[in-house]
Amino acid sequence: MHHSSAGRVLIAIALFLAGIGIPATALAQLNGQNIKGDTGLKSGSQAPPGGYVVLPLYWYSADAVKDRNGDEVLHGGLDAFVGGPGLNVVTTKKLAGANCGFLVVLPFANNRLQGTELDQNPGGGLTDMYVQPLNLGWHLKTADVTAGYGLYVPIGRYEDGASNNTGLGMWGNEFFAGTTLYLDETRTWHAATLASLDIQSKKKDSEAKVGNILNLEGGVGRDLLKGAASIGLAYYATFKLSHDDLEGLPSLIIRGKNRVWGLGPEATIPLASKQAVYGFVTVRYQWELGARTTTEGGAWNVLATFLLKPLKTTQP
Numbered sequence: 001m002h003h004s005s006a007g008r009v010l011i012a013i014a015l016f017l018a019g020i021g022i023p024a025t026a027l028a029q030l031n032g033q034n035i036k037g038d039t040g041l042k043s044g045s046q047a048p049p050g051g052y053v054v055l056p057l058y059w060y061s062a063d064a065v066k067d068r069n070g071d072e073v074l075h076g077g078l079d080a081f082v083g084g085p086g087l088n089v090v091t092t093k094k095l096a097g098a099n100c101g102f103l104v105v106l107p108f109a110n111n112r113l114q115g116t117e118l119d120q121n122p123g124g125g126l127t128d129m130y131v132q133p134l135n136l137g138w139h140l141k142t143a144d145v146t147a148g149y150g151l152y153v154p155i156g157r158y159e160d161g162a163s164n165n166t167g168l169g170m171w172g173n174e175f176f177a178g179t180t181l182y183l184d185e186t187r188t189w190h191a192a193t194l195a196s197l198d199i200q201s202k203k204k205d206s207e208a209k210v211g212n213i214l215n216l217e218g219g220v221g222r223d224l225l226k227g228a229a230s231i232g233l234a235y236y237a238t239f240k241l242s243h244d245d246l247e248g249l250p251s252l253i254i255r256g257k258n259r260v261w262g263l264g265p266e267a268t269i270p271l272a273s274k275q276a277v278y279g280f281v282t283v284r285y286q287w288e289l290g291a292r293t294t295t296e297g298g299a300w301n302v303l304a305t306f307l308l309k310p311l312k313t314t315q316p
Contacts, residue, residue: 040234044178046137051308062297
């Protein structure tokens with residue numbers, strides 16, 4: 001759907017009012033670093049031991065800003081893209097019975113939706129890097145369990161008050177745990193949830209600090225092709241647990257802790273020949289619902305995963 005330039009300006013103004021320019025008494029809210037809906041089906045499962053090159057791609061398009069009561073205060077169009085390469089390694093080394101792994105992603109962005117730091121065309125560039133120095137995976141008869149720690153490293157372009165930022169100018173600590181429950185003996189049907197808690201530092205050269213954020217991501221689905229493919233319904237929910245520390249202009253229009261839900265289909269297909277499996281592609285689209293003190297729209301999440309060592313298939 002086409003959106004007018006005036007609509008884009010209104011959205012930018014709304015995010016400005018909701019962002020760094022408002023003091024703490026306004027209870028306005030800033031965005032965190034977690035990409036909403038970046039995991040879905042089997043979110044509580046660690047990958048099998050091995051090495052994987054990953055390419056996550058995220059497109060977000062918002063067409064409304066909602067207030068703390070869920071009423072639309074502004075309408076228009078606002079788009080954002082984040083994507084970049086990463087490396088995921090799962091080892092056979094054990095800790096408390098779990099396989100140990102690590103992950104690093106070096107993403108790029110065309111803009112970041114963050115108050116006065118918003119710009120529709122900042123020129124693109126590196127955004128904040130994500131590192132999991134340790135993730136753990138347990139594999140039980142009727143369930144998988146995962147837990148670990150992630151760190152957002154502020155290497156993206158950032159200056160306090162600039163209009164061309166691609167990073168958020170803050171460190172972020174993420175603690176996560178989740179489970180995938182298998183609903184039948186063949187482990188074909190499954191339901192999963194991954195919970196993560198994000199705690200951020202103050203922004204660079206500023207007293208602004210994003211409040212703590214709880215993210216829930218998962219879904220219900222079914223495996224196909226002996227587990228090589230899957231389809232289902234994925235969801236996410238994001239809740240601000242504490243108010244931001246803000247500085248700058250007087251209290252204006254948008255108040256309250258932000259929250260939003262997302263829901264939509266997901267499918268995974270293998271990248272394979274008759275001799276080997278080389279990787280997988282996962283695609284999900286989620287419509288946002290129930291937004292409070294934030295934008296509301298929809299997002300595509302696409303994840304291409306390539307095995308460093310292709311998996312040989314059994315010949316008939």
